[in-house]
Amino acid sequence: MKFYGGKSVTDVALTINNKKHIQNVPDHMLLVDFLRETLKLTGTHIGCDTSQCGACVIHVNGKSIKSCTMLAVQADGCEITTIEGLADGDILHPMQQAFHENHGLQCGFCTPGMIMTAIELIEGNTDITEQQIRHGLEGNLCRCTGYQNIVKSIQEAARIEHH
């Protein structure tokens, strides 16, 4: 765990996966560390920690963001969705289901970020083309290079959403 010393702390009130939280956080704590270390929501991953790989993508007020490049205090008052907030009990979110059925993951490390980006990507754009999907995944890296099936998964999720 990263050491977050220092004297400045702030109370933040935010909603994460439909659950309200009020927490005292160090001002310089990254949102991803708050999720993983404080709330133990470890589905959001830290890959590069330099806002390039996209393993830490979550939704803040419905927009995909890299949580390694946002502070927890900046999320005060926000609605946050992480990978843990998608499934309804045992029923997977359609995007998760599509990844499952199309073998859209190999080692799985990039998957939470890929899925969070993909959900935003097809929102209001279910006619999305393969090229648009590839372009839209610019901010997410898969070190297994399993892009073919990731793209296929997103195409299928878009098709299902469309019908």
Add this chain to the structure above:
Amino acid sequence: MYSFSYVKPGSVEEASGLLSNSEENKVISGGMTLLPTLKQRLARVENLIGLEKCGLEKITLEEGVLKIGAMATHDDVSISKLVKAENPAIAELASQIGDRQVRNRGTIGGSLANNDPSACYPAAVLALAGIIHTSKRYIKAKDFFVDLFETALEEDEIITAISLPKPEKAAYEKFPNPASRYAMVGVFVAKFEAETRVSVTGAGEGGVFRCREIESALSNQFLPESLSDIDIPAEGMISDIHAEADYRAHLTVEMAKRAVAKSLAR
């Protein structure tokens, strides 16, 4: 990251007051450059002053001129109906910055204040003869961009908005770095009734600049073919592992041609 305090002033006046209190205080907008810098301990701040409560994100038409709030994100700009109607080249430029997560956080004010030599917005603001509104004054684009990562902003001065005059024709074309999408060369062409202005980002050793050779060739005839015989000197162009100076000079003309063609096709 070194520890700091995060403050969220409710107005620009309050924010400037905090900024002038200490050189150790810094303003943060989207944080797409500043946060990585802080994380690597390349910078250290006492107080980080967040501008999110200052009401600077509005995009409006003021006396017929498009005015974009400094805190408008690249995503806000790229989907704004007003920007698309008034100045579609700006919406298009914004839609091509970084990746979608960067566009959801990064802001126009932050990009201009940082004046990264590979940033896209400086090319647009200079070519359109934009006005940078700050907490103290208005600064013309030609006086604003001073050098790499250096602007006319004073230590306690905060960008509040950017006004961009409407051109007859305009477009931006960039040659993106294949890995990071920043402009290895980006060219913004803007045709006004009285003049044609062309600005280049990503290429100049001193940051964004106007390219007079291309401008004068286009003032005769605003067509891609007008640039067929143009040669830009490699002198003063950035040379690095991604592209040597003469390649950047060549790309400048090529991007300008494509931008002209794109603006005419709109």
